Amino acid sequence: MQKAKGLWGNKRFRLLAGGVVLVLVVVLLAPTFYTFISTRGNRYNLDHVAVQDVPKRRVAIVFGAGIYENRAPTPYLRWRIETAVKLYKAGRVQKILMSGDNSTVEHNEPFVMSNYAKKLGVPDKDLAEDYAGFNTYDTCYRAWAVFEVRDAILVTQGYHLPRAVVTCQRQGLNVIGVAAQSNQRDWAATYLLREVFSTDKMVVQNIVNPGPKYLGPKEPVK
Numbered sequence: 001m002q003k004a005k006g007l008w009g010n011k012r013f014r015l016l017a018g019g020v021v022l023v024l025v026v027v028l029l030a031p032t033f034y035t036f037i038s039t040r041g042n043r044y045n046l047d048h049v050a051v052q053d054v055p056k057r058r059v060a061i062v063f064g065a066g067i068y069e070n071r072a073p074t075p076y077l078r079w080r081i082e083t084a085v086k087l088y089k090a091g092r093v094q095k096i097l098m099s100g101d102n103s104t105v106e107h108n109e110p111f112v113m114s115n116y117a118k119k120l121g122v123p124d125k126d127l128a129e130d131y132a133g134f135n136t137y138d139t140c141y142r143a144w145a146v147f148e149v150r151d152a153i154l155v156t157q158g159y160h161l162p163r164a165v166v167t168c169q170r171q172g173l174n175v176i177g178v179a180a181q182s183n184q185r186d187w188a189a190t191y192l193l194r195e196v197f198s199t200d201k202m203v204v205q206n207i208v209n210p211g212p213k214y215l216g217p218k219e220p221v222k
Contacts, residue, residue, distance in 0.1 A: 031199045031200055031202070031203045032162075032195065032196050032199045032200075035162040035163055035165075035166050035199055035202075036162045038162075038166070039161070039162045039165045039166060039177070042165050042175070042176045042177060043158075043161050043162070043165065043176070043177045043178075043179065044176065044177065044178045044179070045158065045178075045179045046083065046086070046178065046179070046181050047179075047181065051086055051087060051090040051092065052090060052092075054087065054090075054092050054153070054176070054178060055092075055176060056091070056092050056093070057092070057093055057151045057152050057153045057174075057175070057176065058093065058094050058095060058149075058150075058151055058152070058221075059093060059094070059095045059096070059097050059143075059147075059149045059151070059152045059153070059221055060084040060087050060088065060092075060093040060095070060096045060097070060152065060153045060154075060155055061097045061099060061139065061143055061149065061152045061153070061154050061155065061168075061175075062080050062081060062084045062096060062097070062098050062099065062113060062155045062156075063080065063099060063100070063133070063136065063139055063154070063155070063156045063160070063164065064077065064098075064099060064100025064101055064109040064110070064113065064133055065077035065080060065100075065156075065157075066109070067107065067108075067109055067112045069106075071108075071111075071112050071115075072112070073112055073113065073116055075182070076157060076180070076182075077109070077112075077113065078116065079157075079180040079181060079182040080155050080156055080157070080180040081098075081113055081116050081117055081120070082120065082180075082181065083155050083178060083179075083180045083181050084096050084117070084153075084155045085117055085120045085121070085122055086181070087153060087155070087178060088122055088126070089121070092153065093152075093153055094126065095126050095127070095128060095221050096117060096122060096126060096127055096128070097128045097129075097130060097143065097147060097149065097152075097221055098110045098113035098114050098117070098127065098128070098129050098130065099129075099130035099133030099139040099142070099143070100112075100113060100130070100131075100133050101133065101134050102131035102132070103134065108131070109133075110129035110130060110131050110133070111129065113129075114127045114129055128147060128219070128221045130142055130143070130146070130147065132212065132213065132214040132216065134212075134213050134214075136160070136163060136164050136167050136198075136202070137167055137202070137205050137212070138212035138213055138214075140164070140167045140168040140170075140171045140173065141171050141211070141212045142212055142215070142216075143168065143171070143173060144168075144171045144172050144173055145171075145212075145215065145218075146215065146216060146217075146218055146219055147218075147219055147220060147221045148218065148220040148221065149173060149221055150172075150173065150174060151173065151174040151175070152168070152173055152174075152175050153175070153176055153177070153178055154168060154175050154176070154177040154178070155177075155178050155180060156177070156179075156180060157179065157180050158179035158180075159195050160195065161177035161178075161179055162177075162199075163195065163198060163199050163202055164177060165177045166202065166206075167202055167205075167206070170206045170209075
């Protein structure tokens with residue numbers, strides 16, 4: 001007498017389960033593919049184009065990427081700042097908006113970012129700080145609503161650029177993106193996987209369009 005094979009022994013069930021998994025994967029990945037493809041003409045990599053070939057925008061927006069306890073920027077954040085400064089010195093932008101997390105006294109990303117830019121030769125008058133840039137959505141929302149930025153170059157790692165460009169475009173900004181230059185590979189699998197889920201979250205945010213965690217008074221970048 002044969003033993004029962006269970007559900008996985010049923011060919012029809014296996015096909016149905018496989019179909020469901022395939023649909024879920026497609027739904028999960030579709031926003032990432034769309035975002036990547038739709039922003040191709042708005043993203044630049046200084047490893048492939050000269051900095052002088054990057055279209056001009058008034059402001060560079062630098063997204064936070066963590067700091068150490070000694071108030072030094074992480075390598076990822078350092079590369080972003082260095083790239084923004086390169087754009088500034090090449091005359092591609094006039095101002096740099098440092099947007100990061102200042103949720104505690106000990107964790108002040110914008111301060112560290114601006115301080116590093118000053119060491120690289122950017123005068124204080126051309127720097128602005130967004131202390132409530134807790135995430136990509138908040139940074140883009142506040143860039144428009146609080147800092148009255150209308151056109152900008154977004155500076156972040158290449159894997160993050162498509163989502164950043166689409167998010168800021170959805171908030172009304174005329175933006176392009178420039179990938180932060182580094183001497184290391186920044187396409188780690190963990191970051192790419194996180195980006196997939198973050199892009200799915202972005203779709204919901206763009207539909208609902210909630211306010212940022214903190215809005216505050218206007219601080220136009222002059």
